[in-house]
Amino acid sequence: MSDPSTPYRPPHRAVTRTYRRPYKKSTKGCCQCKARKIKCDETYPCSNCRRKFVDATCCKYTSTSQPNTSPSDPPQTHSSSTSSVSKSPLHRSLSVTPVGVKSSNLLELRLMHHYTKSVYERPRRISGCALYHSLWDFEIPQVAFSSELVLNALLGLTSLNLLSLNPDDQTLSSSAWSYFNKAVVLQRTALDAMDRRNAEPMIITAVLLAHYNWLASCSEDNPHPKKLEVETYNMCKGILNLAQESGPCLEKYSAIPEVVVELPPGSSLDQNFMDLAVEDMETLLRSLEFRNIHQEDKDACQKFADEVMQIYTLIASGSKDNAGLEQKMVTILHRVPECFVQLLEVDDPTALALLARSIMCLDLLGDSSAWWVHGAGSGKVPPKAINGICKTMPVEYRWTMEFPLRVVAKEVKINRDFGKNGSHSGKDEDAS
Numbered sequence: 001m002s003d004p005s006t007p008y009r010p011p012h013r014a015v016t017r018t019y020r021r022p023y024k025k026s027t028k029g030c031c032q033c034k035a036r037k038i039k040c041d042e043t044y045p046c047s048n049c050r051r052k053f054v055d056a057t058c059c060k061y062t063s064t065s066q067p068n069t070s071p072s073d074p075p076q077t078h079s080s081s082t083s084s085v086s087k088s089p090l091h092r093s094l095s096v097t098p099v100g101v102k103s104s105n106l107l108e109l110r111l112m113h114h115y116t117k118s119v120y121e122r123p124r125r126i127s128g129c130a131l132y133h134s135l136w137d138f139e140i141p142q143v144a145f146s147s148e149l150v151l152n153a154l155l156g157l158t159s160l161n162l163l164s165l166n167p168d169d170q171t172l173s174s175s176a177w178s179y180f181n182k183a184v185v186l187q188r189t190a191l192d193a194m195d196r197r198n199a200e201p202m203i204i205t206a207v208l209l210a211h212y213n214w215l216a217s218c219s220e221d222n223p224h225p226k227k228l229e230v231e232t233y234n235m236c237k238g239i240l241n242l243a244q245e246s247g248p249c250l251e252k253y254s255a256i257p258e259v260v261v262e263l264p265p266g267s268s269l270d271q272n273f274m275d276l277a278v279e280d281m282e283t284l285l286r287s288l289e290f291r292n293i294h295q296e297d298k299d300a301c302q303k304f305a306d307e308v309m310q311i312y313t314l315i316a317s318g319s320k321d322n323a324g325l326e327q328k329m330v331t332i333l334h335r336v337p338e339c340f341v342q343l344l345e346v347d348d349p350t351a352l353a354l355l356a357r358s359i360m361c362l363d364l365l366g367d368s369s370a371w372w373v374h375g376a377g378s379g380k381v382p383p384k385a386i387n388g389i390c391k392t393m394p395v396e397y398r399w400t401m402e403f404p405l406r407v408v409a410k411e412v413k414i415n416r417d418f419g420k421n422g423s424h425s426g427k428d429e430d431a432s
Contacts, residue, residue: 031060107175111158116141118161122369136372140204147201149186153208156180160215161371164379180212203242210235211372218381223388225352230344233333261324267317270415277312280403281305284353287400291350293343300340304354307332308361315364315414322367330373332358347392353400356389360404364414383408
């Protein structure tokens with residue numbers, strides 16, 4: 001037994017301690033690491049700041065704590081150290097590419113910047129259909145932010161436009177086709193499971209794909225008019241059918257709106273241009289008398305000619321409503337009998353000649369900033385399309401292309417100074 005007078009002592013137990021490697025506590029870390037209470041390696045910029053920030057100047061040290069130099073650096077006095085900071089470059093060159101950003105993200109950023117800049121720098125529109133005005137400025141980008149389908153179609157179309165301004169950029173060449181292909185695949189998938197929730201993105205995507213087809217056709221040297229106009233026309237008809245099936249919630253897309261472009265108050269025509277245009281159209285229509293085609297086809301050609309003459313008059317009057325005029329031009333096939341489209345499908349020479357005159361009107365406008373209609377750079381629609389029609393035209397009907405070719409060659413043009421200073425324009429010297 002133990003002695004009662006001896007105080008009780010608990011048995012000794014071994015205490016397990018965690019081994020901690022001894023290190024020298026730093027007091028010279030950068031301000032960012034001190035604020036975050038993390039270890040700093042005391043370089044400039046430190047590894048933590050390199051991961052967190054793009055700009056090296058975010059890594060700051062207090063005057064009493066300067067970053068360490070490499071062991072091989074010789075000791076310097078304060079004056080020599082100060083001068084070397086201003087003269088010698090940083091030890092680590094800064095990359096202009098943000099950390100963690102993929103090249104594909106940078107391309108998308110470039111494309112969205114180009115789209116936004118090109119759309120919002122256009123001259124202010126005067127009148128015309130409200131949907132036409134807001135579609136490119138608001139609806140398309142707004143829906144693209146929440147729809148991968150619309151986003152791919154938008155990036156594909158923008159790539160195509162930017163490629164026409166930079167034809168040697170292979171990145172844009174591949175991205176235009178890649179985004180277009182993705183949009184087509186997604187569109188087909190969406191059509192198989194169509195409901196009201198994805199109806200508007202599908203319609204907007206169809207609009208973008210139709211414009212892609214329009215511009216892509218003119219990226220070729222001699223685009224065939226059937227691919228340019230007839231395919232685009234059929235795609236637009238598909239948009240209307242899709243909108244009609246979607247119900248009343250998307251009624252605004254279900255019909256080609258009637259475009260009313262009014263003559264400016266007190267306007268006077270550039271009569272010299274109109275004289276040339278009227279003479280040309282009368283000569284072309286007289287040739288129909290010798291054509292062995294059905295009367296309904298002749299009537300359809302007459303209707304198309306009337307539409308073109310109306311556009312001539314509006315442009316020659318000095319109308320500034322480019323949006324309305326552009327819409328009248330691109331929707332002209334929807335306002336004439338269906339048999340005219342059938343004439344284009346079989347390369348009828350009179351129908352082709354009339355089509356050339358409607359496309360030619362785009363070249364008469366003073367503002368061509370709506371690149372999704374006019375094209376841009378090496379892919380300008382009027383000269384490419386008219387040259388393509390000319391190549392398709394039978395040799396015995398090539399004379400019908402003389403007037404459109406003179407317009408795109410700037411030999412015949414609208415004199416935008418007519419009516420000023422109390423005088424009207426004279427004939428262009430080359431057009432006389």
